[in-house]
Amino acid sequence: MRKILIVGAGQAGLQLALGLQRHGYNVTVMSNRTADEIRHGRVMSTQCMFDIALQHERDLEINFWESQAPKIGKLGVSVAAPDHSKAIGFLGRLDGYAQSVDQRVKMAGWMETFAQRGGQLVIHGAAASDLDFFARNYDLVLVAAGKGELVSLFDRDPERSAYTSPQRALAVSYVNGVEPHPESPEAEAAFCGMVPGVGELFVIPALTTTGRADILFWEGVPGGPLDAFQDLKDPQEHLARMLELMAEYLPWEYARAKNAELTDAGGTLAGRYAPTVRKPVGRLPGGGLVLGVADVVVANDPITAQGSNAASRCAASYLGSILERGEGDFDAEWMRDAFDRYWEMARHITKWTNAMLAPPPEHVLRVIGAAGEIQTVADRFANGFNDPSDFEEWFFDPEKADAYLSQLG
Template sequence: MRKILIVGAGQAGLQLALGLQAQGYEVTVMSNRTADEIRGGRVMSTQMQFHTALQNERDIEVNFWESQTPKVEGLGVSVADPESVHGPGETQRAINWLGMLDGYAQSVDQRVKMSGWMETFAQRGGQLVIHGAAVSDLDFFAKKYDLVLVAAGKGELVSMFERDAERSPYDAPQRALAVSYVTGLGQRPEHPDTEAVRCNLVPGVGELFVMPCLTTTGRCDILFWEGIPGGPLDVFQGIKDPNEQLAKTLELMEEFTPWEYARATKVELTDAGGTLSGRYAPTVRKPVGRLPGGGRVLGVADVVVANDPITGQGSNSASKCAAAYLASILERGDKPFDEEWMQQTFDRFWADVQHTTKWTNAMLAPPPEHILNLIGAAGELQPVADRFANGFNNPADFEEFFYDPAKTEAYLGSVAGG
């Protein structure tokens, strides 16, 4: 029986651990927190997962919360009119539309999912070690296990993985992030019966995302600001009090997205741990970490590909990474997990996630004219809105109509003419 160590208990690490466990592998998961500490801690992300990522969980039968979680059937885009951004309540929308998803999306608070998956892993006989691993620990473990995977995306361990400059166009954070989990959000008047993710774009300022979620106390909504550094939304860094963060979030909504603020006047935080803020530079790293003692470890998910959350792809990429790595490990059989295999395994993941990285980096930049035309046309042509929305599940499709102005023009012409 092959022995595998996974360091990190997030979406990718635990999904992969449970998948390997079901196939008879002897798996150890190392986490720096217990399940109870995770469940009772702060929120960790926004984690909206689209169809492919959800299917990966169904395939290994760990979709425990699917029936309880809001089913997100649409993805809406609103764009503020830059000329109307003057003061609270004055901002108007230049664009507003809703695209329909082919398969629904869902968001389960990672405090719920990761604590539940950890407990399931342990109940099924997996070895769960509560320990904050250092590089020196991995030096020891690399000799004891057939394969060591690093799925802890923060801290000392990430430094083992070299930044891939060719695939990392940004060397500084592109957005300041602020998340609040709330209850009491009113329905949207435009589509009161359709659960949807709403993307509100404020040109030159940033973005507000609003999405339904299942949290520790039940149904909630997430308010998520992404602010351009140094701009009017970059005001959360010094805020420690959760209620103060929510108050600032609502104040900014009133000024920049009053159509969202109108349904948020009675919201309250879900719990004392319901806020998160920070920033990080989007980075792609080389997948093989070299240990001082000569061993090799393989990086997983955001250890090796950390995109900005502007396109909501973090948990989706993590799920896809876990599925790709699971398939690669199973196919390897009894052969050694050597450095060549590690690179090939990452390449299998990169073949998919490269499209996510390209799209995310494009969305961080000011949109060129043909993209503005595309987003505007989606308000008049429902097939365009639907295709854009479904790109969140399959970012590879953006190659066909998004980046190249000629392809965009041809696509819009075909839809309008059809």
């Protein structure tokens, strides 16, 4: 029985651990927090997972909250004019619904399931020196903890990393009391409001520790008016500022969220990080090798809501590579091949995310404008969140975009 250590108990680490466990591997997961500490702690993300990623959970039969979480069938986009009125708005229909389950709910539940199924759960904050010891006792060590000292084991890939500094300041509130959107009263929908040159707001239906909720998520250009949360420690002040900015920049979204209240005292989050792609193989001080997982090696800005989706797809890809390896060595060449297999998908997410962080070129403005007039364009844009590789066919290149739009008349 092959022994595998996974450091990190997030979407990718636990999904991979449960998948390997299902196939008879001896798996250890190392987490710096217990399931209860996660469940009763602060929110960690805004996760909105689309159909491909959700299917990976269904395949492993770990989609425990699918019947409880809101089924998001539509994705709306609006663009604010200089006077803060709505210049463009459209509502795309998803071919398969999306869902958002608070990671405090999901990761705590998955950790408990992993332990109940016989997995070894080690509650310990790992340093590189700890991994030196552990690496000698395992066939493979994977690092799936995207923050902290261990990330420094993996060198930045300058050819694949477009930025060296954060491109957005992030602020999140989990709330109750958001009214249904008037454009989609009959179906759950996620909405993105764009304020050119200022930032973006996302409103995402979700399941949290207290039940159904909505996630309010501002992405502000650093140094701009939405970069206004770093000094706030009180959760109520955090929410109040979010709502003030909604009232000023996206009043149509504020109108339905003006009575919002936090779901719990841990329901806020603020921060920023630089989007970075790293080399997949890390070398420990003692010479051992470790493989980076998900946002350890491909960390994109959340502007395209791809974090948990990419993590799920990385876990599924790595699971396939590990199973196919059989009894072979997990050497550096295999690690690079496993990452390259994942990168074939992840590169589309990175390209799209980086494009959305930059000021939109003229042809993208034409696409967004067309989506406001033609339902087919709105639907295709919405479904790109599920499969970003489709954007290669019609969104990135001006000639392809114009050819697609001309076909539609």
